[in-house]
Amino acid sequence: MLQRFLPLAVKIRKRHPGVFYFLARIAKRFFGQTLGVFPRILGNEVEAVTEILRSSQWNMAYGRGLVHERLEAEFSEFVGTKHAVAVGSGGMALQMSLRALGLKPGDEAIHQVDTCSATAMAVMNAGVTPIFADISEQTFMLDCADVQRRIGGQTKALIATHMWGNPEDVSKLRQIAHDNGLRFVEDTCLALGAIAAGKPAGCWGDVGVFSFGCLKPIQTGEGGMIVTNDEALAKELRSLRHWGDRTIEFGVRDVTQLAWNGRMSEILAGIAREQLRGYPGHLEELRARVADFRSAYADCPGFSMVLGATDSVPSSAFTQVVLRLEESAFGLSKRELMDFLGQSGVPHWHANFELINTLSFFRGDAWRDWILRGDIDRVAANNSGSFPAAERVYAQSGLGLSKSNFLSDGNRRHLDTVIQSLSRKSGS
Ligand SMILES: Cc1ncc(COP(=O)(O)O)c(C=O)c1O
Incomplete structure (x- = not known):
């Protein structure tokens, strides 16, 4: 049924978006599990929200035993760190972390050039310079x-x-950070539940940051989390999320740092607790379907699965299933393949984001107004530099299959049918 329905849905979305989104809402409500849609309810989210709305405490505020505190305890246990600090978004988690770790304007933070541009924005909003x-x-x-x-x-x-959701090579990168006196931050926004070097991703850094926003492993509308083993840092972070006020954490009504409202609402904390409770089962089901997909197409020429530093399906959180294409062996270019998947109703995207230095803000001069100190020529050279591997991955070899393809047997069967017709088309 999906084989006929999904391509039709693509056409309706193009021609009549209003009708499409109306029907999609109904379909999600009644056939959500069959259609494998995401985000989805993973526990008792509705009941949890109702309970919080009936209480008097909607905000993260003074008191003990609040919902966000329970979430923080459960989250730190999940990731295996001593502390967790609930915040309003993944980007806020990053910028608060850099400030709490002592980075100041003129200091630089290195990250990959083709991650989400939110990372570079958060770095800059902390007053720090991104180096790609x-x-x-x-x-x-x-x-x-x-x-x-x-x-x-x-x-x-x-x-x-x-x-x-693929694990980075934390052992090597942590060593590089250590050898060069750098603070090590794990951006785990897309990777809750991933296993890096035998332990949960996020637990290796001075901090690990998580997002609960759109497309993330667990979702609460918006939200985020910072984990750390450093108690003093956790205290500083909790103060930073209240505009820097030190009353609760340090017993002094004072502000010593430039800060933000980084708070998470109790309502979202209630949703996050239920999402987290249901997440291991969700991830197990997802991994089983991806493992099956991987073995089914192990010998298919022209594409292979990219699993990060460990090459193991049970180590990835599969926020997308990432594939490497070899255009010559596959018989179709990445662009042709993406067009075909789009017309066939297979949700997909690039493997990595567009290179951040190609976005107008960094390509032009706009960034210069916001970098307050430091070696501006070095930053300009980095922004205008070339990153050949990232360029090739974006243009030719990196493809992401959306997680929803693996969230129901029907979606998975549809994917199979499309790949089979694709093989006939490409001759591979
Ligand atoms: C890798 C990465 N880091 C950080 C963020 C920022 O998270 P948020 O949107 O919750 O601020 C995102 C969000 O898309 C992301 O994909």
Whole structure:
């Protein structure tokens, strides 16, 4: 049924978007599990929200035993760190972390050039300068040699992104950070539940940051989390999320840092607790379907699965299933393949984001108004530099199959049918 329905849905969305979104709302409500839509209810979210709305405490505020505190305890246990600090978004988690770790204007943080632009924005909103590094074509994440080349006198932090749930090479990157006196930040926004070097992603850094926003492993509308083993840092972070006020954490009514409203609402904390409770089962089901897909197409020429530093299905959180294409073996270009998948109703995207330095803000001069100090010529050279591996991955070899393809047997069967017709088309 889906084979006929999904291509038709694509046509309706193009021609009559209003009708499409009306029907999609109904379909999600009544056939959500069959259609494998995401986000989805993973526990008792509705009841949890109702209970909080009936209480008098909607905001994260003074008191003990609040919902966000229970969430923080459960989350830190899940990731295996001593502390967790609930915040309003993943970007806020990043910028608060850099400030709490002591980075100041003029300091630099290195991250991969083709992660979500939110990372570079958060770095800059913390007053810090992003320095972009190229990626490895094996993992689609940081190229360690390129990172080392780009470390300069003002570099103070290294941000490793576990792209789309695949684990980064935390052992190597942590060592590089340690050897060069850099703070190590794990951007785990897309990777809750991933396993890096045998432990949960996020637990290796001075901090690990998470997002509960759109497309993320668990979702609460918006929201985020910072994890750390450093108690003093956790205290500083909790103060930073209240505009820097030190009354609750330090017993002094004072402000010592430039800060933000980084709070998470109790209502969202209630949703997050239920999402987290149901997440292991959800992830297990997802991984089983991806493992089956991987073995079914193991010998298919022209594409292979990219799983990050460990090459193991049970180590990834699969926020997208990332594929590497070899156009010559496959018989179709990436663009042709993406068009075909789009027309066939298979949700997909690029493996990595467009290179951040190609976005107008960084390509032109707009960034210059916001970098307050530091070696501006070095930053300009980085922004206008070339990142050949990331360029190739974006233009030719990196494809992401959306997680929803693996959230129901029907969606998975539809994917099979499309790949089979594709093989006939490409002759592979
Ligand atoms: C890798 C990565 N880091 C950070 C963020 C920022 O998270 P948020 O949108 O919750 O601020 C995102 C969001 O899309 C992301 O994909």
